[in-house]
Amino acid sequence: xxxxxxxxxxxxxxxYNINDNHDLLAEILARLDGPSLAAAASVCRLWRAVSRxxxxxxxxxxxxxxxxxxxxxxxxxxxxxxxxLYCRCVGPISNRLAxxxxxxxxxxAVAARLSLSLSLFSIDYYERxxxxxxxxxxxxxxxxxxxxxx
Amino acid sequence: MVDSSxxxxxxxxxxISTSPEIDGLLAGVGYAIRPSDLPHxxxxxxxxxxxxxxxxxxxxxxxFLCSDAVHYNPSDLAAWVDSMxxxxxxxxxxIHPAPAPWPVQIYAPAPLSTPxxxxxxxxxxxxxxxxxxxxxxxxxxxxxHPSASKLIHEMQILLPxxxxxxxxxxxxxxxxxxxxxxxxxxxxxxxxDEILYHYFYESSPYLRFAHLTANQAILxxxxxxxxxxxxxLNLKHGLQWPALIQALALRPGGPPFIRLTGFGPPEICEVGxxxxxxxxxxxxxxxxxxxxxxxxxLLRVEPGETVAVNSVLQLHQFLSDPGSPGPIDSVLSWxxxxxxxxxxxxxxxxxxxxxxFLDRFTEALFYYSTVFDSLESAAAGAGPEVYxxxxxxxxxxxxxxxxxxxxxxLASWRARFGRAGLWPVPHGSSAFRQASMLLTLSSGExxxxxxxxxxxxxxxxxxAVISASAWHCxxxxxxxxxxxxxxxxxxxxxxxxx
Numbered sequence: 007x008x009x010x011x012x013x014x015x016x017x018x019x020x021x022y023n024i025n026d027n028h029d030l031l032a033e034i035l036a037r038l039d040g041p042s043l044a045a046a047a048s049v050c051r052l053w054r055a056v057s058r059x060x061x062x063x064x065x066x067x068x069x070x071x072x073x074x075x076x077x078x079x080x081x082x083x084x085x086x087x088x089x090x091l092y093c094r095c096v097g098p099i100s101n102r103l104a105x106x107x108x109x110x111x112x113x114x115a116v117a118a119r120l121s122l123s124l125s126l127f128s129i130d131y132y133e134r135x136x137x138x139x140x141x142x143x144x145x146x147x148x149x150x151x152x153x154x155x156x
Numbered sequence: 157m158v159d160s161s162x163x164x165x166x167x168x169x170x171x172i173s174t175s176p177e178i179d180g181l182l183a184g185v186g187y188a189i190r191p192s193d194l195p196h197x198x199x200x201x202x203x204x205x206x207x208x209x210x211x212x213x214x215x216x217x218x219x220f221l222c223s224d225a226v227h228y229n230p231s232d233l234a235a236w237v238d239s240m241x242x243x244x245x246x247x248x249x250x251i252h253p254a255p256a257p258w259p260v261q262i263y264a265p266a267p268l269s270t271p272x273x274x275x276x277x278x279x280x281x282x283x284x285x286x287x288x289x290x291x292x293x294x295x296x297x298x299x300x301h302p303s304a305s306k307l308i309h310e311m312q313i314l315l316p317x318x319x320x321x322x323x324x325x326x327x328x329x330x331x332x333x334x335x336x337x338x339x340x341x342x343x344x345x346x347x348x349d350e351i352l353y354h355y356f357y358e359s360s361p362y363l364r365f366a367h368l369t370a371n372q373a374i375l376x377x378x379x380x381x382x383x384x385x386x387x388x389l390n391l392k393h394g395l396q397w398p399a400l401i402q403a404l405a406l407r408p409g410g411p412p413f414i415r416l417t418g419f420g421p422p423e424i425c426e427v428g429x430x431x432x433x434x435x436x437x438x439x440x441x442x443x444x445x446x447x448x449x450x451x452x453x454l455l456r457v458e459p460g461e462t463v464a465v466n467s468v469l470q471l472h473q474f475l476s477d478p479g480s481p482g483p484i485d486s487v488l489s490w491x492x493x494x495x496x497x498x499x500x501x502x503x504x505x506x507x508x509x510x511x512x513f514l515d516r517f518t519e520a521l522f523y524y525s526t527v528f529d530s531l532e533s534a535a536a537g538a539g540p541e542v543y544x545x546x547x548x549x550x551x552x553x554x555x556x557x558x559x560x561x562x563x564x565x566l567a568s569w570r571a572r573f574g575r576a577g578l579w580p581v582p583h584g585s586s587a588f589r590q591a592s593m594l595l596t597l598s599s600g601e602x603x604x605x606x607x608x609x610x611x612x613x614x615x616x617x618x619x620a621v622i623s624a625s626a627w628h629c630x631x632x633x634x635x636x637x638x639x640x641x642x643x644x645x646x647x648x649x650x651x652x653x654x
Contacts, residue, residue, distance in 0.1 A: 081405050084437040099597060106596050118589040124406070125368065125399035125590075131437070132398035135430050144358055145395075148534075149597060 031056050036065035040097045063088035070100050071120035072113075082124075085131040094130060095123040098149035182233075185290065189233045194283065200237040209618055281317045282324040288314065289328060292335055293517040301339060308336050322532055327525045330545050331517075334552035341553070347546065350393065355539025357395060360531055361598040362622050365591055365605075365614050366468045367396040369624040370500035372587040374464045375403050377498040377628075383413045385461040387494070390470040391418030391446075394427040401435050401442065411440040417455060419447050452490055463496040471569075472503055475562040477511055488576040492629060499578060499627040503569060505613060505620035508551050509562040520551045523563075523621075530616040533600035566611060566623045578627040582610025 024031055035046055035057050043066065047057040056062070060083070067073055067088050082091055099119060103110075110116040129145045182189055189197060292307035311332050318325040337344075357363045378384050384404075388396070397416060404411045416431065418424055428444035435442030447454055457463055476482030491499060506523040510516050524544060531540050550561040570580070588605065591612060595603045602617040611625035 076408075077406055081402060081438050084439075085402070099593075102597050103593065108593075108596060114586075114589065118586060118593055121403075121586070122368075122590050122593050124402060125371070128398040128402035128434070128438075129395060132395070132430065132434050135433055144354070148358060148599065 025052055028052075028056050032059050032062055036062045038066070040066060040092060058089060060088045063092050067092050067096050070096050071110075071123060072116050073120055073124075082127075085127055086134075091123065091127050094146050095127045095149070098146075099123055099126075102149065182287070185294075187233045193234045194280075197234050197237050198283075204237065281314055285311060285314055285318050285324060285328050289331060289335075289521065290514075290518070293514050296335065296338065297512060297514040297517075304335070305339055308332060308339070323529075324525070326532075326541070327521070327528050330524070330541070330548050331521060331552065333545075334549045337549060338553040344549070347542065352539055352543035353393060355536070356543040359534050359536030359540050361594055361600075361603060362614065363395070363468070364594055364598075365612075366502035366622065366624055367399065368590055368594060369583060369587050369612050370466055370468065370502060370626075371396065371400045371403065372590065373498060373500050373581065373583060373626040374400060374466065376584060376586075377464060377581075377626075378404070378412065378462065381412055381462045381497075383415075383458070383461045385415040385417065385457055385463045387455070387463065387465045387496075388416065388418045389465070389467040391420045391424045391427055394418070394424070394431050396466070396468065397431055398434050401431070401440050402438055405438040405440045411438075413441040413443075415443045415445070415458075415461065417445045417447055419449050419452075422446070452487075455494075457494060463494050465491050465494065465496045465499045467500070468502045469504065471501055472509075472562045472564060473560040475509055475564065477556075478509060479511075484572070485576070488572070488578070492577055495629055497628065498581060500624070501569065501627065502622060502624045503566070504563040505565055505623045506563040507565050507568075509564050516551060520548065522619075524548055526616050526619045527621055530600055530602065530621070533602065534598070566608065566613070566625065569625070570609075573627055577630060579630045580610050581626040581628050583607070583612050583624070583626060588612060 024034075031053070035043060035053075038046060043057055043062065047054045064073075064079070064082075070092075073082070082088055085091070096119075099122065103119070108115075110119050126146060126149075133145055288307050288311045292304050292311065295301070295304035295307060311328070315325060315329060315332065318328065320326050320329045374386065386397075386400070401411075401414065404414060414435065416428070418428060425446050428446060432442055432444055445456075471484070471487070474482060474484040474487045476484070504523070507519050508516055508523070510519065524547075527544060528541060547561045550559055554560075573580075588607060591605050591614075595605060595614075600616075604615050604618070606613045606615060606620075608623075611623055613620045613623040615621060
């Protein structure tokens with residue numbers, strides 16, 4: 007084997023570690039889809055922290071619903087953040103619509119999807135504003151698929 | 157068709173000979189049919205129903221089935237249904253591969269997949285149960301309380317055989333209970349209204365559909381305005397408004413100043429506080445006022461404010477018996493005097509305000525069985541059903557001022573609004589698109605949305621359940637933009653963002 011060249015290459019790669027550059031890691035993770043991002047969050051504590059950055063989830067949301075216009079970021083942050091928006095609304099909605107064959111091809115369809123996602127998200131936040139008690143936020147449960155526990 | 161005309165047949169055709177082989181209960185309402193023919197007739201009726209739905213879906217006018225037919229003896233149900241089946245030579249595939257809606261199922265002897273018919277099956281008991289319900293309602297209609305009590309007792313014996321877990325048994329149980337309460341009034345247990353309301357909200361798309369369509373119409377009408385005032389005739393828990401506040405927050409050009417006036421009991425001040433917190437989070441200037449129902453004149457509209465009036469499942473409570481004047485006229489003139497830019501109204505699409513008890517009972521039985529059927533598909537549990545039980549009891553048990561659930565169909569409301577000087581504003585395509593998306597997300601394969609002259613109607617398996625409409629004043633006040641393609645997120649129809 008070409009041990010000399012191989013070792014030189016390994017020396018080169020050992021000098022650079024992705025974990026040293028968190029922003030670069032975030033940039034890469036921002037290109038993953040939802041399930042992959044969740045898997046990445048299970049790798050180690052650093053990756054878990056980086057993959058929880060809202061910018062990563064913002065990029066993911068924007069790929070689904072084109073939410074990149076002024077003011078959205080402030081409103082979404084106020085209502086709970088892009089990670090929650092994706093996990094509770096955008097992700098389940100996109101999955102459910104894909105299962106039934108609807109793909110957002112036109113700008114109008116994408117806008118409708120965003121509109122609906124944000125409406126449901128705001129109702130979820132409003133429920134969480136309640137004083138707790140019996141009232142746990144449950145308005146988004148209908149987006150979940152039922153689990154058969156029989 | 158048998159189902160909706162059940163009530164009207166009761167007074168006619170009393171001269172059907174009650175020979176022993178004719179089914180006595182059906183004879184009482186005008187149809188001569190042998191019990192042995194019942195399964196065959198039921199099967200044919202089901203096929204006829206599918207054929208009519210298929211024809212409607214194919215765009216054929218309903219008259220195509222009847223224009224060539226002459227029915228000499230409509231009370232001979234078996235012969236009639238055979239002649240109709242010959243006329244409908246459509247080989248229509250079933251529209252809904254899912255289980256058939258139960259109002260047809262009660263006449264079907266068995267699901268079409270099983271070849272044998274068991275006349276002692278629970279379906280037979282189900283048919284009997286419906287007969288008994290109709291007869292009991294008829295007895296009450298004729299003020300014959302002793303036979304009504306006897307029939308209730310019979311039904312309570314029959315009920316366990318039918319089973320109350322789903323289908324006809326479940327709905328019948330609630331209606332039998334309501335009939336019993338009418339004959340022997342007793343205090344109902346205190347209901348946790350808030351919890352039941354939330355169960356109903358979460359397990360079915362009806363309220364979400366109502367809120368979404370109303371919000372979209374209000375949003376489009378507020379386009380370009382700086383100070384807006386929304387009046388909610390029944391605030392309840394305020395679940396409609398977070399979405400509107402957020403939509404206005406994301407409006408290009410910034411949010412307007414929103415004032416929300418809610419009618420309701422003192423508890424809704426807490427709701428107003430929460431909505432104010434919400435508005436503060438998304439940086440929307442917001443003010444909330446509570447008003448008591450009986451003091452609408454305390455409502456203040458500041459100069460420069462544009463008004464929207466919103467009523468979700470509330471306006472019917474101002475109706476009274478047909479023909480007699482009720483609060484509705486003064487309510488509508490009060491609304492008109494506010495000169496609102498838009499009035500959004502969502503109402504049950506049902507006819508529960510007829511003066512005759514039997515008519516009302518029949519309509520209610522079929523309406524709520526449709527709704528219960530849709531809830532079953534969502535595996536919703538008993539919560540939303542108990543919520544609806546209050547409405548059922550009110551329709552069946554109460555009269556006069558106590559009866560507040562006076563649902564009327566959209567056509568009646570249209571006429572009423574026309575007389576009051578309110579003209580329809582069609583819902584835009586964005587409302588339709590979002591509502592369709594909402595239905596796709598909701599469990600239950602049978603929902604559909606129709607647009608009828610600009611108003612959106614949510615149906616279950618072709619039967620309309622709830623309808624949403626929008627209205628404006630007409631004189632002097634600018635009509636809101638028609639058929640808006642406006643989304644709160646800044647997208648407008650002409651702006652192609654790919």
